[in-house]
Amino acid sequence: MTNPKPHSLLYGIDDIPPPLETVVLGFQHYLTMFGSTVAIPLLLAPAFGITNPVEKGWLIATMFFVSGITTLLQTIFGNRLPIVQGGTFSFLAPTFAICGMAALANSGWEVRMQHVQGAIIAGSFFEIAIGASGLAGRMLRFVGPITIAPTIALIGLSLFKFGAPEAGKHWPIGGLTIVLIILFSQYLRHKKRLFEMYPILLAICTAWGLAAILSAMGIFAVGHPAYTSLENVNNAPWFRIPYPFQWGFPQFGTAALIGMLAGYIASMVESIGDYYACARLSGAPIPDNKVINRGITFEGIGCFIAGIFGTGNGTTSYSENIGAIGLTRVGSRRVVQVGGVIMILLGTVSKFGALFTTIPSPIVGGMYCAMFGMIASVGLSNLQFINLNSARNLFILGFAFFMGLSVPEYFVNQPLDLGAGLKWFTNIVNTLGSTGMAVGAFVALILDNTIPGTDEERGLTAWKQGSE
Numbered sequence: 001m002t003n004p005k006p007h008s009l010l011y012g013i014d015d016i017p018p019p020l021e022t023v024v025l026g027f028q029h030y031l032t033m034f035g036s037t038v039a040i041p042l043l044l045a046p047a048f049g050i051t052n053p054v055e056k057g058w059l060i061a062t063m064f065f066v067s068g069i070t071t072l073l074q075t076i077f078g079n080r081l082p083i084v085q086g087g088t089f090s091f092l093a094p095t096f097a098i099c100g101m102a103a104l105a106n107s108g109w110e111v112r113m114q115h116v117q118g119a120i121i122a123g124s125f126f127e128i129a130i131g132a133s134g135l136a137g138r139m140l141r142f143v144g145p146i147t148i149a150p151t152i153a154l155i156g157l158s159l160f161k162f163g164a165p166e167a168g169k170h171w172p173i174g175g176l177t178i179v180l181i182i183l184f185s186q187y188l189r190h191k192k193r194l195f196e197m198y199p200i201l202l203a204i205c206t207a208w209g210l211a212a213i214l215s216a217m218g219i220f221a222v223g224h225p226a227y228t229s230l231e232n233v234n235n236a237p238w239f240r241i242p243y244p245f246q247w248g249f250p251q252f253g254t255a256a257l258i259g260m261l262a263g264y265i266a267s268m269v270e271s272i273g274d275y276y277a278c279a280r281l282s283g284a285p286i287p288d289n290k291v292i293n294r295g296i297t298f299e300g301i302g303c304f305i306a307g308i309f310g311t312g313n314g315t316t317s318y319s320e321n322i323g324a325i326g327l328t329r330v331g332s333r334r335v336v337q338v339g340g341v342i343m344i345l346l347g348t349v350s351k352f353g354a355l356f357t358t359i360p361s362p363i364v365g366g367m368y369c370a371m372f373g374m375i376a377s378v379g380l381s382n383l384q385f386i387n388l389n390s391a392r393n394l395f396i397l398g399f400a401f402f403m404g405l406s407v408p409e410y411f412v413n414q415p416l417d418l419g420a421g422l423k424w425f426t427n428i429v430n431t432l433g434s435t436g437m438a439v440g441a442f443v444a445l446i447l448d449n450t451i452p453g454t455d456e457e458r459g460l461t462a463w464k465q466g467s468e
Contacts, residue, residue: 001249001395002018004108008329009283009329009331010328011329011330011331011332011336012282013082013324013331015331015334016443017330017334017335018244022332022335023338025198025330025332025335026341028200028328028339029084029321029324029335029339030343030346031168031200032084032321032324032371033067033318033343036086036089036320037067037087037321038060038063038146038155038173038314039309040087040088040089040092040312041056041060042090044059044095044313047100048112048113048116049109050109051350054235055109057300057350058242058350061240061348061350062309062310062347063086063311063313064081064346065241065242065309065344065347065409066242066305066306066309066347066349067087067301067315067343068307068340068341068344070085070298070306072340073085073302074317074338076337077298077299078295078297078299079275079291079298079331080294081279081287081333082282082317082331082332082335082336083274083275083317083321084195084336085315085317085323086315087306087313087314087315087316088263088315090263090264090266090267090314090316091120091260091427092412093263093427093430094119094260095116095170095312098112098115098119098256099112099116103235106390113248113310114248114249115250116312117250117308117310118250118256119252119253119259119260120254120313121250121304121307122247123257123259123260123261123303124300124301124304124314125300126142126264126300127300128297128301130296131293131295131297132293132301133294133446134289136272136296137288137289137292138291138354140288143272144386145386145445145458145460146393146459147328147441147444147445148273148379149380149382149444150395150397150400150401150443151232151272151273151437151444152267152273152276152277152379152402152437153378154376154405154436154437155273155277155375155376155379156323156371156372156373156374156375156377157347157372158405159368159372162367163369163372164364166361166362166365167362167365167366168362169225169226169337169359169361169362171362172225172226172364173210173211173225173360173363174363174365175366175406176206176207176210177365177366178366178369178370180199180202180206180207181203181366181367182370182449183203184203185200185327187326189416198328199328200250200324200327200370201416203366203367203396204244204359204367206237206280207363208363210229211228211363212228215227215228215229225360225361226362228358229358232355232370234356237350237351238351239350240310240350241247241348242348243308243309244282244308245308246309246310247407250307258424259427259428261428262427262430262432263314264303265286266435266437267299267314267316268296268299268318269373270316270317270435271296272292272315273379273437273441274317274318275287275292275295278322278325280378280381280382281322281326281331282325282332282333299315299316311373318374319372320372322375323371323372323373326378356430356433385457385459385462386459386462387457390453392451392452392453392457393457397444399443399447400440400447403440403443404439404443405436407433407436408433408434408435408436408439411433411434415430416429416433
């Protein structure tokens with residue numbers, strides 16, 4: 001039985017669109033993940049101590065190159081969902097901690113990178129073991145709609161800081177992006193197939209083109225949030241192919257590994273929620289134990305590859321690309337695979353990557369407003385399985401949502417500090433505590449499995465019928 005979905009799809013998970021449509025839709029996935037993928041190395045560069053723009057560009061290109069490889073592995077051999085793999089924000093906190101270690105204070109950026117690589121490679125075996133042993137799948141017997149709903153919804157809601165605050169840096173351009181996405185994906189989708197298929201791409205290109213014209217006319221000067229220039233493109237070399245151990249051989253340390261495990265745990269919790277969201281939007285069956293186990297296993301393999309190539313980060317499922325499926329109603333696996341090939345090819349063309357670094361942040365913020373809102377609504381749609389008149393269910397959901405939004409604010413302002421001897425433990429607690437979807441998932445999971453309630457009340461009866 002296919003997964004109940006909120007609207008009809010133009011292309012389902014096993015459908016193969018015409019070649020030209022497939023390439024354009026695959027490119028749209030590349031464009032959708034570009035903002036987050038570029039953001040990670042840009043955030044990491046100061047921590048590593050990378051100041052050379054050329055070297056920073058190499059790091060960005062490596063991230064895209066590895067994202068393409070891991071996306072293909074996941075869609076062909078892993079969970080086989082139309083899900084894009086890319087860098088994860090869950091790894092940022094432990095990476096910053098590793099780069100800030102006293103032993104690395106006077107070292108070059110390559111040495112810091114090598115220690116981060118070692119922690120990512122060692123941690124990847126932990127994630128591979130969780131998936132390959134079947135532990136991730138066995139945990140699913142305790143996971144129902146009440147746990148999945150806040151987990152998925154908080155993936156979108158917890159990223160609110162990347163939406164309006166970024167779009168609001170210049171509302172005329174950021175707001176235009178939002179309006180165009182809504183216009184193309186909702187109001188005009190039945191008018192022309194072009195709007196139905198490429199709403200995100202059309203909205204971004206329209207707003208981006210306008211910003212470029214206004215910049216060329218001098219209306220947007222250098223330093224303006226919506227200023228667009230080709231200077232980065234002119235300074236970038238044409239080609240460079242990333243290769244394993246390009247920054248040197250990884251360095252392995254126990255403290256770095258234990259801190260990085262916190263990022264792995266948060267990433268796995270987020271990814272499992274992403275699997276459900278992606279399956280629901282693409283019309284695939286509700287993920288079972290085998291799908292979850294294969295997905296986590298290949299995410300671990302993806303992190304191993306990321307560590308070998310030296311992205312300074314791992315790999316996880318991308319929520320924004322799942323949102324793109326919801327807006328375009330194209331859930332084809334083949335489209336995402338072509339997107340992965342595009343990532344690999346363009347990861348070797350430095351000038352092409354540099355071109356997309358010129359997209360103004362208000363446009364990226366406007367895109368996130370639509371994308372992450374869609375993720376939140378997909379999470380809420382899982383509530384159709386449960387009894388929403390139950391005081392038990394309403395308490396669990398409300399408490400999980402509130403804590404998922406409130407607890408991370410506490411940890412940001414008052415991180416746990418138990419002294420140098422327990423720094424490894426505080427790193428784990430602080431990373432998990434500052435991850436909204438992890439907090440919401442754990443709260444809902446514990447309460448849903450300990451507060452008395454019937455299977456029908458909890459939605460497990462309807463959930464099991466939908467997965468058969």
